[in-house]
Amino acid sequence: MISPASAPVPTTSSASASTRGRIGVLLVNLGTPDSPKTPDVRRYLNEFLTDARVIDMPAAVRYPLFQGLVVPLRAPKSAKIYQQLWDERGSPLLYHGLDLQKLVQEKLGKDYLVAFGMRYQNPSIESALQELRDAAVERIIVLPLFPQYAAASTGSVQEKVMDIVGKWWVVPSINFIGTFADDPGFIQTFAHLGLEEMKKHDYDHVVFSYHGIPERHVLKGSHKGHCKLGNCCNHYNKNNRYCYRAQCFATSRLLAEAMGLTPEQYTVSFQSRLQSRLRDPWLQPYTDEVLKDMPAKGIKNVLAFSPAFVADCLETTIEVGAEFKEMFEQAGGAHWQLVPSLNSHPMWVDAVVDMIQQN
Template sequence: MNKKTSGKIGVLLVNLGTPDTPNTPDVRKYLREFLLDKRVIDIPAIARYALINGIIAPFRAPKSAKVYKELWTERGSPLLYHGRDLQEKLQASLGNGYHVAFGMRYQSPSIKSALEELREQSVDRIIVLPLFPQYASASTGSVQDKIMEIVKDWWIVPSINFISSFCDDPGFINAFAELGKQHMAQDNYDHVVFSYHGLPERHILKGSDHGYCKLGSCCNSYNKRNKYCYRAACFATSRLLAEQLGLREDQYTVAFQSRLGKDPWLQPYTDFILKDLPAKGIKKVLAYSPAFVADCLETTIEVGEEFKEMFLEAGGEKWQLVESLNSNPMWVEAVKEMILAN
């Protein structure tokens, strides 16, 4: 009797993307690809094209380039090299039965090149892990959309399994909590701020299960009806982290950063709430950015530097960013367990 042969399992790790260099032309190129995505700015195509190419990219690129130059290291973009490090360590941990590829939704290395890498390995199936803990159409949904667009032209399409959310994954929560505990062991903090990347409120409402979402108390529990609600997922992550850190409800705040345009985005806004904390006697803050698993502009610069400056100017004494998971061994093990479970 012939034994059934079994090939490798492909693993595709995907993060958002980064400019190839911190120079203005490359930053402009990145911003155009990112913001022209219909899942990111969900307005009619003609209006989106005019807005991005006529206003946002030309004027925002030079300012963003200056910030990217602050972020850049000898190894290049942190988002890229942390992704490569995670890929390498996960490959070593999973072993020869797996082939781990890494791609970016925007710019290089592309999702297409990563998928081609897996196809060349003749993998039996592919497990896709978008590196966004909380599902959002503008991040995880966009990755899924792009992958399906690419593989539709393949003559043979292997089984593809998407890990769409891991906001409450025990390994993810434990790894992030341990990083926070290390800081808490060195100093006494008055409060913890969990700052998440923002989204327009309309994005949340468009994905609501038959009007279930009210942008309010419906996010107090995480269940099958709001499983893919970004706001509910952010609150779920915060509750689990707070539990691991031994925090009461009054000892932490959930807030949202990085808004764009005039439409209402998820609230409260991090830059608003942090300015009020010192007046309440909160002088030392431990800041998390749990929507990101790799350090990048939004963590290192926005939360780590810009928010720190605002907090100190408002009368605060210490603002400490908890670093992202990057390729921490605890995170590598958590990712491994998610892959094995799928």
């Protein structure tokens, strides 16, 4: 019989330390074709536009309509646009994501393992999660790189991660960072980039252009019918924390404050609406319509932001940076300048590290 005095004393040093694994971090962005060639663009669009969270139609309608009609018609046109975007490093959305992964890994150190995946195409979320699984990480922090939560972006990533991990026999603890629309580091970095551009030119007005979504997406996710697509979005609180529109307005207010702008000096608008025969209204006002009216009002020099994106891509570089610039100048505007996205700016790297460590 072992007496109490001689019983072994539990220790918490080597034994417990040896069971601890690194913390896994999964950074996720939307996706990109493997190349700007039409077949690769078609594969990308097929996966993207048949996601039920992006196109919320019944599958019996969604697949025939988009795989059979929309994607075949759209792929060749989109491929030409992607060819304008591609550079010597390939797709900006991909290489900026990989750069961010590398720099965040260096900042976090050996106690973390940072993986990067895309919701659509490559590198896939599944391959990134498998990397973390193979490393026997203790738990996983998932950061979808979409500042403002939308069911079609962040929600789709969350659903995909849960679908994959739900099939594992051992499911680790997982923490999702669902939104960072008002994160101080995110705001400060974008404001810094904007102020740097303002040193180069005098601007009459600032446009904060966000990716659009159908109004029904906002209403479907409304907490107890709180959202009315009106003035309720002027205040960001627990009732509309996951309302995409309210988050866009919150980001804009914080950016304006950080840059010293008054409400009269900036406009919030929405871009990239998908035209459909259903003619469902998307969030308004539409950026392409707003900018055409500005020169007649005496607004000739505009600084444009795309705060729904943290990496430059087709929607920033081509749509806001080139297409909107051409529209603005044709309407009589003198100067339209896009603020570059956060990409792998040191301040943004620090902001991502802070969000991960806080979670």
